[in-house]
Amino acid sequence: MKKKRGLEVSPFWFLALHLSLVVNSIQGVFSKLAGKQETMSLKWILCFGMMFLTMLVFALAWQQVLKHMSLTFAFTNKPITIIWGLVWGITVFGEHVSPNMVIGSIVILIGIMVGVSGGASDGKKTGRENGEVS
Amino acid sequence: MFAGLGKYLLIWIISVFISSIAQVLLKLEANKPHASRLKEYLNPCVAGAYGIFFVSVFMTYYALKYVPLTYSPIVEPLSYIFVPVIGVLLLKEKISKRRILGMAIMIAGIVIFSLGK
Incomplete structure (x- = not known):
């Protein structure tokens, strides 16, 4: 197989990957907001609840995203969360x-x-979308 | 004193390493076909991966009680080395030279970013 240039995933899954990483970065916002609230207050519970919700949404999305791309590709994009944090x-x-x-x-x-x-990668299929199903 | 600090630094590095292993476990499971979407999440591999993440959070928390946060530019980017290396070794993923170069630039960026905090 000829070595491909450009994205190894479809634009849809590339967008899905980045949306999941935005959700991942928002988790830090709720964590910090919780830290500013009085412990066990309603706002504190709400912020913690939102933090766990974003954590759950990210975990669910990440598993779907990983089905369609290599782990190295997904991880190449992950540092974008640092910029979102900024x-x-x-x-x-x-x-x-x-x-x-x-x-x-x-x-x-x-x-x-x-x-x-x-x-x-050089001729290696990288995800289920490409047929790498064990 | 350094020996003591070194011990907690090692705990932090091990924490980053095991969470990299957890990422590989998630990918291993993502590569498999499942009877239902629910079973994509409710299986020993995914549960184990999140169990490892949980342990890793506490290991980092414990290490940070003794290691200055200023070490984070050295420790945290290690995951961007561990994951591709483990991915190549265990998942047999191939990685292009251009991607290795991209990751090296990213790690340099993370170090520059963190040093400015």
């Missing part, structure tokens, strides 16, 4: 952003773009 930090909590964080985010994005465009 976005939530600024927009939700008004946190300070250092120059290193901005430079680091740009380098991470470049790394993701390089890694993701690495194409499917």
